[in-house]
Amino acid sequence: MGQVCPPVVEYSTADQARAAEEVETLPEGAVVAAMLSDYAVLRDQARACR
DSSP, X not given: OOOOOOOOOOOOHHHXXXXXXXHHTSXXXXXXXXXXXXXXXXXXXXXXXX
């Protein structure tokens, strides 16, 4: 049985820009910023799986 790769949700350029702006407003050391960094790694791994 072959490897099953999770789907990677695609976000529009506008959504990515808005998310970046929202992240900039987070307080210094916000935990959610670290979580987003972990999510980025998982997305890269899912892309490589394909």
